[in-house]
Amino acid sequence: MPLVPVAELKDHIGKELGKSDWLTIDQQRINQFAECTGDHQFIHVDPEKAKHTPFGSTIAHGFLSLSLIPMLMENIMVLPQGLKMAVNYGMDSVRFIQPVKVDSRVRLVVTLTDANEKNPGQWLLKARAVLEIEGQEKPAYIAEPLTLCFV
Numbered sequence: 001m002p003l004v005p006v007a008e009l010k011d012h013i014g015k016e017l018g019k020s021d022w023l024t025i026d027q028q029r030i031n032q033f034a035e036c037t038g039d040h041q042f043i044h045v046d047p048e049k050a051k052h053t054p055f056g057s058t059i060a061h062g063f064l065s066l067s068l069i070p071m072l073m074e075n076i077m078v079l080p081q082g083l084k085m086a087v088n089y090g091m092d093s094v095r096f097i098q099p100v101k102v103d104s105r106v107r108l109v110v111t112l113t114d115a116n117e118k119n120p121g122q123w124l125l126k127a128r129a130v131l132e133i134e135g136q137e138k139p140a141y142i143a144e145p146l147t148l149c150f151v
Contacts, residue, residue, distance in 0.1 A: 006080045006123065006151060009115040017112055017127075020072040022105040022134060025060045030102060033064040047102070059099035065106065065140050066094060069129050072108035073145075080123050082151040089124060089146035096141045098133070105134040113144070123149040 004012070027047070034040050042049040043059055050058040070088065079086060100106060114126035125147045131140040 001074060002076075002078045003081045003083060004078050006082075006117075009078065009080060009112075009123065009125070012078050012112045013115060015112060017078060017110045018076040019110075019132075020076060020108040022107050023068070023072065024103060024105050025065070025100050027058060027102050030058060030060050030064065033061055033067075037061070037063070055099060055101060058102045060102070060104075062096045062099075062141070065100050065131055066143060068106075068131070069108065069143065069145050072131075073110045073127070073129060076108070076110045077125070077127060077147065078112060079125070079147075080149050080151045083149055085150045087148050087150075089148040092126060092144035092146060094141060094143045097138050098136065098140060100131075100133060100140045104136075106140060107132050107134075118148065121151050123151065125149060 030044050034045050039061055043053060044061055047058050109130045109132060111128040113128050116124050118124045127145055129143045129145055133140050
């Protein structure tokens with residue numbers, strides 16, 4: 001994770017910070033997410049039934065693809081120097097554009113959109129996170145994750 005002086009955080013607003021490596025969303029990952037969440041809808045876990053849907057295969061849970069944000073943006077997101085801890089502060093918005101089909105490769109594109117000192121020593125960072133699907137014009141989603149940084 002790139003660390004910058006707090007005085008320089010605002011210099012990064014509006015700039016694309018980078019793109020993650022590609023990650024393959026395989027059936028094993030989808031099945032493990034279904035186990036963790038109890039969401040065993042056939043469109044996610046039954047390849048035979050899913051073949052007969054408009055998608056033609058199983059698809060990842062929307063919340064599975066969304067849950068990848070922290071991992072995929074770990075080496076991209078700028079954070080303040082002197083960071084003691086960073087926590088997920090939620091999302092301002094999420095729009096699922098299209099599903100991620102099994103065995104698709106995805107990557108996250110991150111842009112810093114805001115950085116404000118919420119309290120002394122606490123910086124709230126807002127980003128625009130776009131999950132691209134390899135070979136697809138439209139992304140899987142556009143989200144606005146919030147990260148609270150303690151310095």
